[in-house]
Amino acid sequence: MGIIKRNLFGLLLLSEWCYQSQVTCENHCKGPEKWHEAKNECGLKKQSPINIVTKKTLPDERLTNFRFEKYQDTFSSSLKNNGHSVQVNLEHGPLISNGGLETKYKAMQFHFHWGKNGSAGSEHTVDGEQYPMELHIVHIKEKYSTVSEALGDPTGVAVLGFFYEESSSPNRKYDPIITSLKNIIKNGTSTPISDVSLASLILLEKNMTSYYRYSGSLTTPNCAESVVWTVFKHTIPLGKTQLSTFSTLKFSDGTPMVNTFRPVQPLYQRQVYRSGSCITLASVVLLTASLLVSVRLLLPS
Numbered sequence: 001m002g003i004i005k006r007n008l009f010g011l012l013l014l015s016e017w018c019y020q021s022q023v024t025c026e027n028h029c030k031g032p033e034k035w036h037e038a039k040n041e042c043g044l045k046k047q048s049p050i051n052i053v054t055k056k057t058l059p060d061e062r063l064t065n066f067r068f069e070k071y072q073d074t075f076s077s078s079l080k081n082n083g084h085s086v087q088v089n090l091e092h093g094p095l096i097s098n099g100g101l102e103t104k105y106k107a108m109q110f111h112f113h114w115g116k117n118g119s120a121g122s123e124h125t126v127d128g129e130q131y132p133m134e135l136h137i138v139h140i141k142e143k144y145s146t147v148s149e150a151l152g153d154p155t156g157v158a159v160l161g162f163f164y165e166e167s168s169s170p171n172r173k174y175d176p177i178i179t180s181l182k183n184i185i186k187n188g189t190s191t192p193i194s195d196v197s198l199a200s201l202i203l204l205e206k207n208m209t210s211y212y213r214y215s216g217s218l219t220t221p222n223c224a225e226s227v228v229w230t231v232f233k234h235t236i237p238l239g240k241t242q243l244s245t246f247s248t249l250k251f252s253d254g255t256p257m258v259n260t261f262r263p264v265q266p267l268y269q270r271q272v273y274r275s276g277s278c279i280t281l282a283s284v285v286l287l288t289a290s291l292l293v294s295v296r297l298l299l300p301s
């Protein structure tokens with residue numbers, strides 16, 4: 001009986017995934033390089049995150065501005081340490097549409113990925129640059145009720161990804177979340193949060209017109225390839241102490257919850273698109289203006 005129990009326990013440990021920062025001689029959990037051994041999809045060819053090489057992105061005029069519904073509404077929910085991250089489930093049905101999406105998607109949850117005391121910790125990188133933290137707002141097509149149901153559809157899930165950047169002063173809009181982190185140090189604990197809106201946590205709408213789009217996957221097992229990814233170019237500011245506070249949390253194995261990101265995955269045959277025909281328009285205006293100046297300089301006065 002004892003042997004059976006031990007073997008079962010061993011099997012459970014083997015199948016458990018973890019981040020690279022958790023892999024030690026004592027802890028034989030499966031780090032990112034071995035996720036595919038437990039979940040096939042983690043080894044397929046449309047995986048996330050990726051490094052976005054900006055000069056290889058293609059402009060796509062279909063990538064219009066997003067329409068946000070209920071993003072301004074304040075909500076009450078709970079902030080949970082789920083053993084891998086900090087997650088907030090959303091019940092009030094915020095919606096996104098346009099932005100090149102084929103239909104409306106509703107927000108189900110958001111969570112974060114971070115480094116160690118404010119060091120590099122984002123999942124996506126841009127031209128090789130890794131930001132200190134990344135926010136993922138996970139949406140599913142309006143017709144589905146759960147994320148697992150949406151994962152059966154190759155475009156069932158739409159994730160909005162935002163980078164953070166260290167700022168010299170704290171971002172007071174994050175106080176409700178940051179001050180609650182001390183209540184959820186341990187795996188499986190949660191604490192209520194209220195008076196927060198999604199709009200208060202992200203960028204101003206005028207700063208959400210520049211983004212990257214590609215087809216990818218969830219960045220944790222089972223790594224389902226059902227995600228329409230949007231990664232915004234502009235960053236959300238957060239103070240150094242605020243960034244570091246995330247590192248006070250503990251993983252399910254009791255070690256500091258740090259470097260909670262999957263390394264970037266090969267792009268293979270995929271194309272990354274970019275929005276922002278406005279940028280092109282601005283360039284055209286600038287070019288025309290400089291040409292006019294040049295012509296004037298050449299003309300005899």
Ligand SMILES: [Zn+2]
Binds near residue numbers: 111112113136219
């Ligand atoms: Zn994520």
